[in-house]
Amino acid sequence: MSRAEAAPGRARPFALLASELATLFRRRRTIAMLGALALVPVLIAVAVRVTSAGSSGRGPAFIGDITQNGLFVAFTALTVSIPLFLPLTVGVVAGDTIAGEASLGTLRYLLIAPAGRIRLLLVKYVAAGVFAIAATLVIVLAGVIIGALLFPIRPVTLLSGDVIDAGGFVVRALLLVGYVSLSLLGLTAIGLFISTLTTVPVGAMAATIVLAAASQIADALPQLSAVHPWLFSHYWLGFGDLLRDPISWNAYGQTALLQLGYVVVFGALAYGRFSTKDILS
Template structure:
């Protein structure tokens, strides 16, 4: 008989010491998985290239307006004249340009790659063995989509503000309602616009996540997600489908212009948030229903 057994301090004394780190590891595992997902996502050359391309949009707009004086003297859209008067409008203009095409395109690439990309690489099975759990993996993958949506919007806004300050005067801003606010007040409204656009993309992200569970070919999931964004915008322009418009996830995408009024009109913000939440719930449940019953072979 060993000394530990004789004193009764052998195995029982070691069990709590081993259980405590295990419990701590189990508690931290979701955050470790999320950190790994975000690190992998934002280290990819594809992700960096897409963010750089989005940042180039406001830079290109500002340079073109600076060279051609678009918006002045009746040349070009009227809101381009606002850029000439105040460089802070570059970020707003870039969001208007990016949200119909460039943001859905880049988000479709990220969302379509969430599950299908892992399956195509043969790493999905190992993620589930980790153990990650299917629900946890879906939540972490969608969190990556949300993080990219926020990062893409912030990159556009910051690039717009930076190039606008470099090429045009900065000062009090005349809002769409005709009222004037100082630069600080406009920065607050710009932050609200960035939040609005990020929220607007969450429904599309949920749709892309669901489509990604249906295939092992990430390119197919990416293309389907982007095409659905285009189809929804086309349907939103058909007056014969007025009854359908409030249910389309793209219907309120350009409603952030209401944030440039005094007082701010919050109707679009609330309606857009509720609509996107509905898409998240519906397509999140569909993604889980598909993924939970799917045979993972790769």
């Protein structure tokens, strides 16, 4: 390859990432998953509206506050989605990163282009991480919209008893989106690694989702309390301190450190596997 041919690749270092993001978010499967996630707050809001679930004292956190303030639909939907729906969709995207290209026969052509294996892995991982952010944001936005349509909107009372206005709610909601997205980075790295082990994307997706469920089951067993702080799902629901005044950043720091460890370990494993993998398709 001549320097003239290589120059465009250097001049547009983010071209591959932009192409990957465009491909990811144009897929019908991605649109369907985001649509399904948007339905979670809608179903919660409608159920509370037509029944007395909001005043029964039962159900997920914040559900009893929805009838008094529609903004709590977003918090409730996020709490409901973290254990199952978000890991499910993130597992599908992460498991498809490399295995999906191999199954379609396009992986070899991606590597022939001036991308390189490290760059391709990074692009695939970043795209999966962007999906995690988008999925979390969709839940929150859909929750706010349906909550405003079906219930009154008032200043939000935090867990500490302090009251914040709409501007304060937006800040807290964005912090929650950031926290949940950050918490899913370890699972994304695991899915990327598994995706390098196979050319069957469904298998990689299933393995990633099963590991997410297994981690949560292990985290619920008191007999395994010694390993709880090391499980990538341990801090998934630890965002309560973000809904207090003043905000405590301990949970943010803990989950960031834990997820960084998983990203480093499984990122290295993914590179070790992918860099020596014989690409036949």
